[in-house]
Amino acid sequence: MKLYKTFTSIIAFLLLTSCSVFEKNRSEQNELAYMKNIEDVAIEVSKKQYVNLLQPGDRLIILVSAQDQDVVKVFNQNYSATEQFRESSVPRGNIISNSQPINGPTYIIDGDGFIDFPVLGKIEAAGMSLDHLKQYITSSLKRYIKEPYVQARITNYRITVLGEVRNPGQFTIADGTATVLNAIGMAGDLTIYGKRDDILIVRNVNGLISKERIDLTDAGFIDSPYYFLKQGDIIYVTPNKTQERLAKRDPNSALYISIASIVVTIIALIVRK
Template sequence: MSLKYFIYGAVSLAMFSCTTRQDINYMKDIDSITLENSIKNSRVDFQPGDQLIITVSAKDMDVVKPFNQNYSSGSTVAQYTLPSSNNLPQQVPASGPTYVIDTNGDIVFPQIGKVSTKNENIETLRTKLTGLISEYVKNPIVDIKLINFKVSVLGEVAKPGTYVIPDGNTTLLSAIGLAGDLTAYGVRNNILIVRNVDGQISKERIDLTSANFINSPYYYLKQNDVVYVQPNANREKAARVDPNTGLYISVASVIASITVGILALIKN
C-alpha cells in the first residue's frame, strides 16, 4: 500500500513541477505572421543623455584629424556582444571621440558646431554628418556607436541584470538571450516591458508564444527598457514553502524509522 502512495505522490509532483512543451514554445504561429511592421520599428531614435562614439576616417587620415578632437584613448566602455546559437555574450571595449546628447537633443561636433540629433538614429545621423564633413573632406567615412544603450532583464531568467548593447539595437528575444533565456518557471505569455520616453512611462504585456509580438513597437527595445518575466504559479507556491521543509521531512523520517524499530523490539 505504501508503495502505491509513493508512486501516486511522485506522479503528482512531476505533474505539479513540470511545464508542458506547449507552454514553453516560442512563436508557434510564426509562419502565419507578417514581419513587415518589425522593419519599421527596428531603428531606435536617439534620446538626451545618449553617449555616441563618432569617428571620422578618410584616405588621408591627417585631413580628418580636426574631426576627431574629442578622442581619449583612456576612455573605454564595456559592452556586450549579442549571443548567437549557444555562444555566451562577451564583453567588448569601445573607445573613441565621445559626444553626449544634451537636453535639447544636440551635440557639438568639431569644425561643424551644433548638430541636432532629434528624430535621428545611427543611420540617419551618419548620413547627415557625412554630408556636412564632405564640405571639407573628400569621401569621408563616419562611424557611430551608441555606447550607453542599456536594457534590464529581470525576474525568471537565468542571468537577470542590466546589459549595455552595442550600437543600440536589440530585440526582446536578443535581450532575453543575453540573460540566458527564461527559466522553466517563467511565464512566457505575459512578459512585462516598462518603457520611459521623455518622462512618460508606458507598459506592455508580450506573449512570446505568439508571433504577433514581432509586429509590436516593443519588439525592438529602446534605451533603459526594463523587461520583467514573472514567475508562474508553481514558483510562487514554492516561494511560500518554508525553506526548512526538507529538513523537517528528513527529521520526521528518522524519527518514524526509530519509532518503528522500537515498536518492533517491544513486540519481540
C-alpha cells in the same frame, strides 16, 4: 514484521506525495512552451524592420578617420583612449560584442537634441537614426577631408531583464536596436518557471512611465509597440504558479522528502534482514 509494514507504509506515502508533486509540476510545465505558432512568428519577424532613433541623453562615440590622419585630428577632439565600445554581435557578459573596440571622442545629445561637433558646430542628432547621423557627418566632412570615414556607436543604450530568466541583468547594445526576443536571448532564455504569456515591459519616455504585458505564446505580440525595445526599457518575466508555490514553502522540501525516502528504505531493508 509490524515495524516493517510501518516502514513500507511510510515509503509508499512518500512516493505517492513525490509523484503527485511531480505530476502537478509537469502538467504546469507543459504550459510553458512559447511561440507555439513559431512559423507565423518567423515569417512576420522577417517582414518587420525597425530603426531606433537617437534621443536626448544618448551618449555617442564618433570617430573620424581618413588616409591623412593629421587632417582628421581637429575632428577628434575630446578624444579619450579609455572611452571605447565594441560592435554588437554576440553576447559576452552583459555587453554584446565580438569585434575590435572603437575608441574616440564622446558626445552626449543635449536636452534640445543637439551635439556640438568640432568645426561642423551644432548638429541636431535627436530624431536621426545612427546610420543617418553617420551619413550626415560624412557628407558634411567632405568639404574638409578627402574620403572621410565615420564610425559611431551608442555607449549607453541599455535594457534590463529581470525575473524568471537564467541570466538577469543589464545589457548594453551597440547598434541601439533590440527586440524582446533579443533581450530574452541575451538573458539566457526564460526558466521553466517563467510565464510565457505574461511578460511585463516598463518604459520611461520623457519621465512618463508606461507598462505593457505581452504574450509570447501568440504571434501577435510582434505587432506591439513594445516588441522593439527603447533605451532604458525594463523587462520582467513573471513567475508561474509552480514557482509561486515553491516560494511559499520550504525550497528544500523536495530534497528532504528524497533524503527521508532513502533513509526509510535503508532502515526497512535492515529490519527485514
